[in-house]
Amino acid sequence: MILGALEAGGTKMVCALGDVQGNLHERMRVPTRTPEETIPEIVAFFAGKGIHALGIGSFGPLDLNKTSPAFGNITTTPKPGWGDFPLRARLADALGVPVGIDTDVNAAALGEAKLGAGKGLHTIAYFTVGTGIGGGGMVNGGLLHGLMHPEMGHLRIPHDLAADPYPGCCPYHGDCLEGLACGPAIAGRWGAPAETLPGDHPAWALEARYLAYGVVCYILTLSPQRVVVGGGVMAQPRLMPLLRAEVLALLNGYLQAPAILEGIDAYIVPPALGSRAGVVGALALAENALEADHA
């Protein structure tokens, strides 16, 4: 059975065909322009391929309230043309198959939970650190929704202005977690893109501390069985060990959990599916949509 996966990002759209085991058969990548330009390219990729369902992991914010008339719409994005765009409805109409949708980070969390670093677990947190900072997660086997969906990049965290005078780059909050620790914040603070900073640059210790505030928040709030941290900024190999050490330092022995105290290297981990997490998660969303349709 062939399933379709769409990873809808602010800069690119990844379309893929695959199966319920997460195998990918075919893949295409197009830049994200306006919906009028981009949606027909997506439809053309999937049309006539015999997909049974489509799963979408999308940038947001999204309306994920199944009883809402705007279910599956992108809502308040500043991206030209995409504000209030009915992403799910448009693709469902064009392709005539069940379409599941969730945030890009929840899709990646689902992919990791099903076939990656969270396999066999029921409660995991997923974190991505790149152009922005996003979080998703699964609790008791279900993706985190509720009122809307997590937006944990915008947590307020301690910011010592004497040690780090960079004011933060979030247009809403200035020095929230994303404002202090996303890729553009690193570039803005140090005057050079993150990927050009060497592993012994002081940027990384500071980055680890800020990210640790976020990871500790997730640990204390969700009590995940594992925390998966991915995204472009994590490509610096020194960052993950620094992050684990900072999390332990911040918790300071308060949580007497051997999984954390003795097993931190297996507790805070990179995505096992790497950059495939989102697409594999979208395949799982397609599978769920198909099951819901048959129910």
Added chain:
Amino acid sequence: MILGALEAGGTKMVCALGDVQGNLHERMRVPTRTPEETIPEIVAFFAGKGIHALGIGSFGPLDLNKTSPAFGNITTTPKPGWGDFPLRARLADALGVPVGIDTDVNAAALGEAKLGAGKGLHTIAYFTVGTGIGGGGMVNGGLLHGLMHPEMGHLRIPHDLAADPYPGCCPYHGDCLEGLACGPAIAGRWGAPAETLPGDHPAWALEARYLAYGVVCYILTLSPQRVVVGGGVMAQPRLMPLLRAEVLALLNGYLQAPAILEGIDAYIVPPALGSRAGVVGALALAENALEADHA
């Protein structure tokens, strides 16, 4: 059908008899001394009353991993005699009925979700501000567990030492949320117990800001459909409106959710069950334990 409820606190134990509708028939309160003194008093209250199951909402930390040999034990509390105490097992053995257990805050969250401020909702956050700060919650209808259970009082939050030189009172983290905003922190900072400070005292604006950091964290992480905030410190009537205003200020319009932007007074609310939330939740835990036993 008669159910038993135990609200096990660090200073008092509340025992009650009730039913699945949350009606309470009989109630007893004893001070929490050592287990050798207190457990027999609890057993004596419930013995011979014909309860079909017992539900416990307890101070923690607790081992809530059902596959653990220490399931239902209090773990690392400094309270004399209660460290590693098998609370659930001892009461199950003595009473011979199914016994359910969860944290005091998860029990209160369950009570509010079933019969109080969260009725009809599937994802809520519950927060209590008193001698300590604790948080619990329900996601997609299930209580928050995972690795262990939430401990959200220990979040790290912004602390402007110039504006508030009080160093915090948490023995693990100093100025975490609990260290800055629990009842003893208010008393330590201002030199007088919280309940003696008038409503126009500057303590309350500062308290509202600190609590708002915690509530915002919960909103961004769990995306609850409602946030219930209780506990002794919230008895000051000025605090709840100040807290709502601070939450809106901190979010700064980022979450375009009418429930928050237009309905904050119905979004952040006191427990509808008041101080009964914990006991009513414990009755629901008893009911769940009975169902699990019959399954």
